[in-house]
Amino acid sequence: MDLRQTRKMTDVGFQQYEQSVSNFTSKLLDIKRNIDSIIAITKHVDLAQSQNIIDNIHKHLEYDELLSDKYITYLRGHRTVESSNEEASHRLVRSSLCDKTAAFVNQLQSALPKMESSKAPSLVPSVISGKSGSSQLTAVWMQHSANVE
Numbered sequence: 001m002d003l004r005q006t007r008k009m010t011d012v013g014f015q016q017y018e019q020s021v022s023n024f025t026s027k028l029l030d031i032k033r034n035i036d037s038i039i040a041i042t043k044h045v046d047l048a049q050s051q052n053i054i055d056n057i058h059k060h061l062e063y064d065e066l067l068s069d070k071y072i073t074y075l076r077g078h079r080t081v082e083s084s085n086e087e088a089s090h091r092l093v094r095s096s097l098c099d100k101t102a103a104f105v106n107q108l109q110s111a112l113p114k115m116e117s118s119k120a121p122s123l124v125p126s127v128i129s130g131k132s133g134s135s136q137l138t139a140v141w142m143q144h145s146a147n148v149e
Contacts, residue, residue, distance in 0.1 A: 007079050017078060021086060024071040028090075031064045032097055039104050050108050057101060068094055 009017060035057055042053055071090060075083040 006081055006084075009078070009080055009082070014082075017080075017082070020074060024067070024074065025090075027067055028064065028071065028093075031060050031067070032093075035060050035064075035097065035101060039100070042104075042108070045108075047111070050111065054105055054108060057105060061098075061101060064094070064097070 038053060038057055038060075045053060068090070072087055075087040075090070077083075
């Protein structure tokens with residue numbers, strides 16, 4: 001972010017900003033917890049459940065990507081030092097979540113027999129927005145998952 005474009009928030013503006021950040025982060029944290037719990041409880045799973053688990057994780061990641069894009073747009077709209085730092089922090093957390101999820105899905109898909117995985121729907125969405133780095137990260141993860149199939 002160009003420092004000439006940064007703004008300073010008023011006290012009221014900062015309170016509203018903090019409230020919005022809190023709302024976004026709590027929703028994103030719920031999604032992360034859901035994905036983490038799916039990964040944690042999936043130690044030994046039969047092949048019939050594997051694709052359902054992958055689909056469930058994919059559903060959570062799609063919602064995470066949508067909410068993440070809205071959050072990044074919100075942060076960029078503020079053009080403050082705080083919002084820039086928050087965006088960097090969010091991108092780091094999101095990258096970690098995508099990496100962990102991709103590793104888990106790859107491990108789960110490698111356990112699926114070739115016949116089973118060829119019947120499964122592709123994890124690559126038909127349209128990828130490319131609005132933000134998080135979208136691109138998810139697209140790369142989904143493409144990698146599809147290549148494993």
